[in-house]
Amino acid sequence: MERYPFSSALVTGASSGIGEVIATKLAAAGVPTVVVARRADRLNELADRHDGVEVLVADLLTAEGQAEVAARISDPDHPVDLVVNNAGFGTGGMFHELDVDRLADEVELNVAALTRLSHAALSAMVPRGRGWLLNVSSVASFQATPRLAVYAATKAYVTSLTEALHEEVRGTGVHVTALCPGLTKTEFQSNSNTEGYERDIPSLAWTSADQVADEGLKDVVANRVISVPGLQYKALVAASTVTPPFVKRVLTRVAQRWD
Template sequence: MNTTHPKHSKKTALITGAASGIGYQLACLFAADDYNLVLVDKNGIKLAEIAEKFQSKFEIFVKDIVKDLSISTSPEEIFTELQQANIKINVLVNNAGFGTYGLFNQTDLTAELEMLQVNLVCLTHLTKLFLKDMVKQGEGRILNVSSAAAFQPGPLMAVYFATKAYILSFSEAIANELEGTGVTVTVLCPGSTESAFHQRTGMADSKMLKSKRMMDAQTVAEMGYRGLMKGKIIVIPGFINKLLTKIVRFVPRKMVTKIVRSMQEEK
């Protein structure tokens, strides 16, 4: 649903993967803070429901864009559509992403190439497109959703862990480049979070998920949102997750990889 054109007095946040999980919870937080929203997801039915709900509850402008971000032309199409509608993006949230599970020599190549496109290429492309205007205007915020997986290799989810490591490295680097421009970059690195992600990847029966209590998406989103608004570079929700990301620096990489493999295996 697209309401009337947004008032210029309100800022606008663009959120990918906004139909569920962390993306949806972030959309709720921005809406409650009186941001107009551009919500992107391939689930058009869910997006339309959210747009109608937010329009009524928060009295904000909501533009829903139905896109499959695994298609390489999607970022440019999103950017062009917003330019033509004269909608300026003040906050970019690159949240969309998914994973695959299994031995790399047995997993589906097509799914992994689509994952690279969504998790990595699309995120980079959207950042490139919207960042230039933010720098020109002297203000803006970018939130890239990575994972605690970014801090170590991940056997049985090799490609997924690698994409999250890229997001962390990329975000830290451009955050440094943007110092003094008025634009901040925050990377959110949650641990296992309650969502449909694990069912989709087929790893719901892994030891890691069976042995630990997962954080809920709302809590993760709230921590990420607060960190974004404070201009923090890295946000790792949860004390245990913070501790583990520090410990892996002092443990031999081969041992870390073996431990992750053990935790990823089915119980």
């Protein structure tokens, strides 16, 4: 079994996919873990499977939900050592044809809620001189992505914010990492109108939620600023730093089988 340095944790979006696997790994390793999402039944099932799991049902699209989770992170009587900002979704399709309220919700969850909870985490951790913040971004944060335009833009924000915070807290004892997965089979595809990816994109391009969770947790312990799970995506991200933006846009269109 993996051993982690955290004495407690909080994971948002723990009712499915990457967040559920991260929370499960932490709980299985004996780390008391607060699990956050809207679906209480899924969170309660997780709590039934493991000791030390605290369920916090919250909708992070609401001011109340964000405030409740921020207050739990800031609670001085029950400090949280590791915060994983994982809840997020995307919207596939042509920007001008999509429901603008859904796009506003996407920005609210992926950007505003993550910012508020990162602030709660670092306000508590920096004075303590101890803590770990893992913000789940995406490889989509490294290039503009037609047909996932708002999603890629929100993730560019997450990677940029997280890199800046990593530098700000350098030397304080607090670790800050952006986890940037590539394609990972979860409920993301059905929630983000990208089901076609599973059919069209070869298996080589897919990483498992298990691998993403493992690498993300290892990299935040190691205080790496960016964590990119999977050799294929490490190579892609390395190549993208020397690829002109217009070539990246064309490759993104080809990868999406869109012409």
